[in-house]
Amino acid sequence: MRFSLLAATAVVTTVLAPFAAAPIMAHDDEPAQVKSAPVAVSLTPDQLLAPYYEALAQQVDMPVAGPNPALAAGTTLTRIAVGSCNHQNAPQHMWAQIASANPQLFLMIGDNVYGDNGWDADAGLESLRSAYAMQASHREFTDFRARVPMMATWDDHDYGLNDAGGNFPMRRWGETLFETFWGSSDAVRSRPGVYESSITGPEGRRVQVILLDTRFFRSDLKRAEWSRERPPLGGYVPNESLDATMLGDTQWQWLEQELAKPADLRIVVSSTQVITTAHQFEGWTNMPVERNRLLETLRQREASGMVILSGDRHAAGIYKTAHRGETMWELTSSSLNLAFGNDIERSTAREPDAARITPFFPIENYGLVDIDWKAKALTMTLKGNTSDTLASQTFNW
Structure with a gap:
């Protein structure tokens, strides 16, 4: 139909x-x-x-990802894995690598399938539905999902259209496909968008995971004017408008309420990068006013440790910035099986960035967040497709 x-x-x-x-x-x-x-x-x-x-x-048949164990509310989390940019038609070898790290929770943070590939503008988003069906057919994926609790948010390619935001006409159907496939919670299904939060663990060891939706409500991006000399690092220019939004009013209010809840460590997930301003591809750098609002909102959270996780870039790195006296960290992990190359030196040199403290790894990768509760220390690690360590950084909170 x-x-x-x-x-x-x-x-x-x-x-x-x-x-x-x-x-x-x-x-x-x-x-x-x-x-x-x-x-x-x-x-x-x-x-x-x-x-x-x-x-x-x-x-129509609505694809589902398959059974997934629930994460017990009282679990003391010490290892969380994260990944993004997984193409349904590419090899699924990374699931075994991630499983070998024994994470207690896996965060799927965007471009979980590439459903806009081959889209012919049909309102039913048949290419997206087919992409989910293909992903569900992979035994490597379903075996992993049957073992490891998962939470998910989306980015553009599983939202329905490259770089799309709140004006994408088919967003409601994309949301229905997403929520059906991932078995979204009643809270997510009850409201527009796919943002979600959970708190796990006993008092003193509570981890709050906040999954933002940077698609459903986002204003249109401001495109750079065409030029023969256009810089190679993206086609957008910063939109300084006070009316431009990344999250929409309702999600902003929700985020402030979530950050006021008691927690000992917060994992804040944005499908696109937050800290860096070194490029003009998609990211919070497209809307400087909104980026500053996010950093300020995070700074004003109820006392806790915090790390930001992001994906999208088909390359990985660790980032650090200071915002009004607070040091903030971000781990970008991308991609699981759609790497653009293997020349780390060239990738790093192409995008110089004072906020990035590691090379920029364009190879297949996933991320780990390890929590040492006794030391109140968090370690971010980037792993390659044979689970070799690409980079690691520890900080205390």
């Missing part, structure tokens, strides 16, 4: 046509002197497509 946005518009317009000239009634329920008046009907793409998606959900 295929449907275009134009067709959806025509259907809804037809359905609402009888109401467009409805009589205006007086207080006594009798027609007033003015028998009728035009009613302006302005529907969003979400509203236009809702009937179609409701029907579509009953007619």
Whole structure:
């Protein structure tokens, strides 16, 4: 069953046509002197497509990732693994490598499949649905998922379209596919977007994992003007507008509330990079006002340790910055099976960055976060596709 946005518009317009000239009634329920008046009907793409998606959900097979054990609320977390950028058609060898590290939790933080590859603008996002089905067919993945608790958020390629944000017309169906595949919690399913938070562990060893949604509500990016001399590090320029948003008002309020909850360590996940301003690909650097708001919001959290995790870049590194007296750390892990090369020296030199304290690794990788509760120390480690250590950094909180 295929449907275009134009067709959806025509259907809804037809359905609402009888109401467009409805009589205006007086207080006594009798027609007033003015028998009728035009009613302006302005529907969003979400509203236009809702009937179609409701029907579509009953007619197509909805891929699911398979069984996944729940993480017990009382678990003392000491090792969390993280990864991003996993192509459904590429080898799935990294799951065995991650499993060998024995993580208690795995965070899938975006581009979990590449569902926009081959998309032909159909409203049903058939290429995304097919990508999830392909991923679910991999025994390596389902075996891993059956053993290790997982939490997930999305980035653009599993949202539905490269670099897309809140104006993507098919975002609601992309959300339905995501929530169905990953078995999202009732809290996530009850609201727009896929942001989520959990707190695990006993008092004194509580870990809060906050998964942000940097897609569903995000304003359009500001593109750089075309130029023959365009710099090679991205096609966007910073948008300084006070109206531009990364998270949307509701998610911002939610984040502030989550950060006010008691926790001893917070893992804050953004699919795109936060700290770096060294490039103009996608990232919080696209919206400097929002980036500063995020850093300030994180700084004002209820007292706890904190680390930021990100992906997206098809290269990995560890970042450090100071914001109003607080040192903040970020581990970027990308990608699991879609590396762009193996020349670490060239990748590092291509993107000089004072905030990055490691080389920029363009090879397959995953990340580990190890927690030493006695020392109140956190170690971030980047691992290659044979679990060799690429880089490691420890800090105390």
